[in-house]
Amino acid sequence: MAGTDCGVNCAAGLAVSIVTAVGRQACYYCYEFNNLVTKLGKEQEDLISIRDDVQSQLDKDKANNKEPSRDTQRKFKEANELIDEVDKLKEKAEAKKSCCDGVCPNWICRCLVGKKAKEKTEAMKQLNNELRPKLPFSRHKSLKCVPPSKDFILFKCTEDARNAILMALKDDKKIRIGLHGMAGCGKTSLLEEVREEVEVRKLFKTAFAVVSNKPNYYKIQKSIAARIGLTFKTEKHVRDRAAKLLMAFQEDKKYLVILDDVWQFLDFRDIGIPVGENCKVLLSTRQRNILDMMKFDPPPIYLSLLTNEEAWDLFKVYAGEINDPFEQVAQRITYECHRLPVAIKAVARTLKGKGLHAWKDALRTLKDRRRPLNIEKGLEEPYRCLKYSIDELDAEQISLYLLCALCPSDSEIAIEILIRFAFGLDIFRDIFFE
Structure with a gap:
């Protein structure tokens, strides 16, 4: 009998200890609920940061024809799954942390969610420690394009052209998009503005290259590669670089390659641009026939010159406040700039702050119709305005x-x-x- 009583007492004592321990743990999860959820969020932020770095490294390796280890791929997949699970857990914690219209805490839910939060926090901490050594201390950053000028002014002609370009970019049937217009009308500034907008909206990953009158495929490839985070190490020949570029573009991303100032036919395959569904080309040129020759999607987008009123407004922006007796001379100077933004900006900046005598001298210089030597037909007016602005510089x-x-x-x-x-x-x- 005494043995039985002893056994009962031991069992009762053990039950009390178990219940006490469970109760203490439940209280911990309930009262530390907010701290546990906060720690969960912070650990998730660390995991997301490391996951993104691993993703960048995987993209870079893939572009450079390297395959990550199976262990890295497995842990990367685990990270994505764990991040999704934590997102759902945080939503549940927010939705069920209280009851009775928010008056009383929901102790049962806090206990269950708090326990899971602690477990997920420990799992993320372990995964962070496993992934962190797989990252390089530093990595090459994709070269960023120079942001558009802050003094870019959107007149009606540039707004119409910009809207036409953006509509074409959203159209899946439009792959080759061409922009043409006179030299100095603002094509480069417009392309930079479009590139910035596309990047901000995250429509495409962009690459920008200036081609000029003597296309150098080596330079074009280098510019494009720098923008998408690709490096050329052993590839010395244009054909080898093109093959590597083509491989880099075969990712599950959408690309926009912007080629500025094109003067003659370009072979996209020889450069390494896989024009297709995931890679569009936006090209600017002075000559409409270039777009026809390269079979760009119709209709080509034309960037017209400013109106007389827009030209005058632009001149005043860069020349500053204009009063009598400057206004009449200023309007005639604006007329001699032939509604070309590049010419108006150059002349207005040069004249800003100078006396009336200098303004009249500028007008006489710009009205000189003697054709300069070795200047392509159609470029005489921009040349004349730019030459004046240069001649006014000091030695x-x-x-x-x-x-x-x-x-x-x-x-x-x-x-x-x-x-x-x-x-x-x-x-x-x-x-x-x-």
């Missing part, structure tokens, strides 16, 4: 400008290199070093 500025002109067309000129050459050529004569 040092002109020397620096001419020094830049010696560099290849559309090349990026490092300031440090430019300054070294300038000192070597004794352009800065008034600067001395002890």
Whole structure:
């Protein structure tokens, strides 16, 4: 009998201990509910950040014809699944954390969700520790395009052309989209504006390359590769680079390749641009026949010149406030710029802050109809306006400008290199070093 009583007492004591432990744990989950959910969110943020870095590394490896290990792929899949599970758990925690119209806490739900939150937090922490060593300390960033100028003004002609381009980009049947217009009418500025809008809306991943009158496939490939995070290491020939580019574009992404200032026929396959459903091309040129020759989708988009009123408004933006007796001369100067934005901006900036005598001299210079030597037909007016703005620079500025002109067309000129050459050529004569 005594043995039986002893057994009963031991069982009762064990039951009390178990119930006490369970109760203490339940209380912990209930009262620490908010802290557990907060820790869950923070650990999820870390996992998402690491997951995105792993995704970038996988994309880069795929573009460079490398295959990730099965272990990395498995853990990457686990990360995505765990992130989705945590999202659902957070929604449940928010929806059922209280009852009675929010007056009382829902203790049962808090206990159950709090327990799961703690378990998921530990699982994410372990996965973070496993994925983190697989990441490089640093990685090459995709080269960002230069953002469009903040002083870009959307006149009716540019707005119409921009809207036409965006509509074509949204049309699945439009793959090759062409923009044409006179030199100096603002095609490059418009393309930069479109690129920025496309990136902000996340419609496409963009690549931008300037082609010019003598297309260099090597340079075009390098510009495109830099924008999509691709590196050329062993590929020395244009054909090998094209093959690597074609492989990089075969991802599950939508690309827009923007080619500016095209003067002659381009072979997209030779460059490495797989024009198709996941890769569209937006091209600008001065010559409409280029678009027909390259079989661009009709109709081509035309960027017209400014109206007289828009030209006058643009001139006032860059020249500043214009009062009598400047206004009449200013209007005649604007007329001589022939509604070309590049010419209006150059002349207006040059004249800003100068006296009436300088404005009248500018008008006489711009009205000089003697045709300059070796200037392509149709470019005389922009040339005349740009030449005037350059002639008004001081001696040092002109020397620096001419020094830049010696560099290849559309090349990026490092300031440090430019300054070294300038000192070597004794352009800065008034600067001395002890």
